[in-house]
């Protein structure tokens with residue numbers, strides 16, 4: 001069953017648009033720009049998220065620290081307040097005994113002091129309205145003047161009944177730091193002295209030590225003006241000192257709690273502070289050193305940043321490698337494009353036509369020279385069978401028939417071509433096979449040339465080399481070939497070959513009497529007459545001058561020789577009409593045979609020549625062997 005095939009359209013076309021040349025310009029540049037832009041955009045979009053994560057992590061941590069500082073301030077404040085209330089209770093007990101005299105005061109004082117933690121309370125004492133010390137739980141003491149103390153002055157001028165807790169002072173006699181917790185004594189509503197407890201700030205600070213804090217966190221008790229009463233970290237260095245900046249708890253006495261972040265003026269440490277105001281009017285400050293507290297968060301952020309940085313660097317590296325690879329690819333495409341242009345130029349401008357044929361014998365691609373040779377435009381050629389290039393009756397000598405044979409490798413042939421306009425030409429095709437990876441022939445490429453003129457010239461040269469111009473008969477060279485061919489055949493068939501050497505008699509006088517042109521015409525007519533005298537298989541040649549040779553496969557016997565000679569003698573003895581004049585001539589014939597007289601063309605011709613001379617010697621117009 002005849003199968004219908006169509007040419008494969010997927011192949012690159014010899015005459016089609018230059019794909020690589022077009023590819024090497026815009027698209028690759030756009031891809032590179034897109035990759036670079038995408039890379040930058042990705043980083044630009046990712047980094048704000050990373051930074052926002054870092055920030056929100058730190059913000060959350062700071063918020064936790066703020067809450068932690070506030071809770072700690074509240075808890076510490078409650079502890080301190082509870083102790084102050086115990087101190088106040090002790091003061092009130094002792095003060096109640098004042099109207100009963102110093103004996104009663106001493107008795108009450110001993111009782112209440114013993115009830116208080118001994119490490120906390122340094123002494124309980126009484127100051128009279130003039131500011132002189134009148135009683136001390138430590139025992140008899142010199143008449144010491146304490147009326148210049150701030151707490152004394154403050155209580156002396158106060159009309160109410162307030163609990164005075166003063167910042168630590170260094171004792172004049174004891175040389176110890178003490179906090180005075182005092183109340184005024186009133187008699188008939190008038191100021192009548194002060195009852196006070198001297199408390200060790202160092203010991204009191206120990207109450208704060210139980211709140212677990214980091215080494216540089218602080219718990220500080222200040223009065224409403226910011227003077228330091230207690231401090232967990234190097235408290236002694238700060239006793240009585242006032243906060244250098246105006247804090248909220250100083251500026252806004254109506255506020256109960258608050259927080260702020262500040263560098264501590266004393267040690268320069270940045271802390272998250274929270275404060276709470278105690279019922280006694282004191283303020284408990286809790287400070288958390290930010291660098292320590294935020295260290296874990298900073299570490300997490302540091303690693304996050306490092307990871308993001310490394311990822312970005314890796315990503316950038318990949319993008320750069322991709323861009324470099326694209327650049328190299330672009331360069332390669334550019335070079336291929338240049339090469340493509342070069343080869344396309346070669347294919348376009350080469351004189352030989354190119355025809356790519358698929359395995360079904362259909363033309364799938366051609367170059368411009370193909371169209372010049374065949375007259376078939378490239379668009380029409382695609383899909384045509386190769387037989388369309390030849391006349392319909394070409395048969396087995398045609399290119400299509402030869403391509404149909406399974407012939408591997410490289411081969412070439414002439415073929416009879418016909419152009420689109422019907423004009424014939426001689427084509428030459430050099431055919432090569434294209435194989436796939438499995439060695440199967442997928443296509444064949446034929447290089448086509450129009451060899452019409454070349455073959456005509458070859459034929460002319462061959463004719464000139466092998467034929468006699470004057471008579472049109474084969475010359476000696478061709479005759480030699482033909483005799484050799486007859487000899488080969490005779491050797492195969494045990495046959496015979498007869499060679500006749502014919503020389504005109506007295507030809508010279510023809511030239512001399514009638515001229516050389518007449519002699520030429522006579523030689524021409526002799527040749528024609530000899531050519532028609534013999535069969536197509538026999539060969540007649542002119543050796544030169546007035547000498548002719550006839551060679552044929554024939555029996556070697558005297559009767560046959562005589563018959564042949566007679567045929568020639570009779571034929572040439574008839575008059576030749578040349579330029580209106582009848583000329584008569586005779587000839588002498590020498591005959592040689594294969595195998596009897598020789599087994600080569602030269603030997604047989606020489607032997608026939610010798611025989612011809614024998615005939616001349618016998619008086620001419622005869623023959624001899």
Ligand SMILES: Nc1nc2c(ncn2[C@@H]2O[C@H](COP(=O)(O)OP(=O)(O)OP(=O)(O)O)[C@@H](O)[C@H]2O)c(=O)[nH]1
Pocket residue numbers: 470503504505506507508509511515516517518519520523544545546616620
């Ligand atoms: N017109 C013409 N004459 C030629 C040509 N070639 C040779 N001849 C002449 O042919 C003659 C041949 O002479 P010969 O064969 O030697 O002598 P002949 O006169 O034929 O005498 P015999 O052969 O002895 O019978 C010479 O005079 C040549 O000059 C040719 O091409 N044209």
